[in-house]
Amino acid sequence: MTTLDAPWLRTDRSRAVCAMLTDAGHQAWFVGGCVRNALIGAPVSDLDLTTDARPDRVMELAQAAGFKVVPTGIAHGTVTVIADGEPFEITTFRRDVDTDGRHATVAFADDLADDAARRDFTMNALYAAPDGTIADPLGGVPDAQAGRVRFVGDPQSRIREDYLRILRFFRFFAWYGDPALGIDADGLAACAMNADGLDGLSSERVTQEMLKLLSAPDPAPAVASMAASGVLVRVLTGAAQDVLTVLVHVEQDAGLKPDPLRRLAALGGSRDRLRLSKAQATRIDALTFPAASAGEMGYRLGATIAIDKLAILAASLGQLLDPVDVERARIGAAQTLPVTAADFMPELQGPALGKALQQAESRWILSGFTLSRAELVRTGG
Incomplete structure (x- = not known):
């Protein structure tokens, strides 16, 4: 039996919330991302629990505590x-009653196995008791540890319950x-067989998933x-995915943090x-500003965006980012045109x-920002 040893299990807050449920005779299980990430040594941000207690009962117990x-x-x-x-976040065990590809009608359940069966991937159907004992009804532990992203049960059935799971599959x-x-x-x-189901999803949900995917260390x-699989064309028609592979390498070489908008622009x-x-x-x-000298892009766009632009340009040429260009962009970003209309x-x-x-x-930029106000005025621009 696998046991989880995570610091968040031992905090007074976690123990008190779990005891609120278990002392009243209910089950309390940490579930999903916090269990998965703790198991593989990834950061844990949100603590979610699931229980057999109905929502009204959870509220009653919490207020009493x-x-x-x-x-x-x-x-x-x-x-x-x-x-x-x-x-x-405490959610009552649930089972799906009906789905339409975007939303599910659910009913409350009393059994952890029912709750696990409605989840998307085996690595998300992981549960940890307050003492760290892991319940793994669907083989999610070995999948999480090996880096295997597998749908729960029949992949087509899971996808047709909510077509957003196509994008979640690639994101995970x-x-x-x-x-x-x-x-x-x-x-x-x-995913390939059901890609047309993405057309019925809201733009907000698609955007959220794509930005999360592109935030990964290497989404290429x-x-x-x-x-x-024909999925990318459904959300980004005409995207050039090959550039992304090179861009990730450029980012890593230059010490740039992963940025979903930089990557989206590159695609x-x-x-x-x-x-x-x-x-x-x-x-x-x-x-998408027209390519110019590094200094001019720094001056017109600011250092951060100019360096992002330079990274994308380098990736499109199959090259690394030139540190000299980065410095020129930073210098350009610090400049202020020394003349005004009044001159x-x-x-x-x-x-x-x-x-x-x-x-x-234009003359000032071409000079490398060296021409003075007097020189620019004397030449009449």
């Missing part, structure tokens, strides 16, 4: 209990899969599998299927004034 309670998803069985400032492979093992063939085939193998293609925030769209538009007035007005300013700026 003095915890703050938020009915975050009570219709679906989820209550958030906040203990000493830390949130614990990007984060937790072992590229040396390759992606699960049955899962990949099921997953994205290549998406392209081969290119149509973003019609995505719904980005205004800030995200603005940044990607900046990354050319009143001799110049209207279109002539605008043209003089443009010419002055």
Whole structure:
């Protein structure tokens, strides 16, 4: 029997929340990501529990124990209990009654096995008791440890319950899969056969999954599998996935942190299927700025975006990022044009004034930002 030894199991908060349930005769199991990540040594951010207690009962017990309670998803069985400032999402065991490819109608269950059977991947159907004892009804422990992302049961059935699981399959492979093992063939085939189901998903859900996938340390193998299965074209028509493979290498060599928007810009293609925030769209538009000298891009775009642009350009040419260009971009970002319209007035007005300013700026950039105000004014721009 596998036992989990994780520091978050031993905190007073975790013990108190579990005791709230178990002292009342109910089951308490940590579930999903926190168990999976602790098992493989990955960071744990959220603590989720599942129980046979119904949501109203969970709320009653939590309030009696003095915890703050938020009915975050009570219709679906989820209550958030906040203990000493830390949130614990507690969801009643569930089983699917009906699904339409986007949403599921669920019923509460009394058995952990029913709850496990409705989950997407075996590595997510992992449960840990308050003492660390792991319940693994579907063989998720060896899958998680080996880096095998496998659907629970029949892959096509799981996908048709919620077509977003196609994108989750690739996202989980990007984060937790072992590229040396390759992606699960049955899962990949099921994704290919059901790729048209993605068309019915909201742009918000598709965007969220894609950005999470592209945030992985190296999403290139997953994205290549998406392209081969016909999934990538459903979300990014015209994307050039080969550039991503090189970009990841460029990032690693240059010490750049993984960035989903940089990678999305490198992939290119149509973003019609995505719904980005205004800030995200603005940044990607900046990354499509016409290629120029490193200094000019730093001056016009700022250091961060200019370096991202340089990394994408290098990847598209199959080259590494030149440290000299990075430094030039940083120098350019620190510059301020030393002349203003007032320097050319009143001799110049209207279109002539605008043209003089443009010419002055171009000469100044070409000089490597060395021409002074007096030199630019003396030459009339």
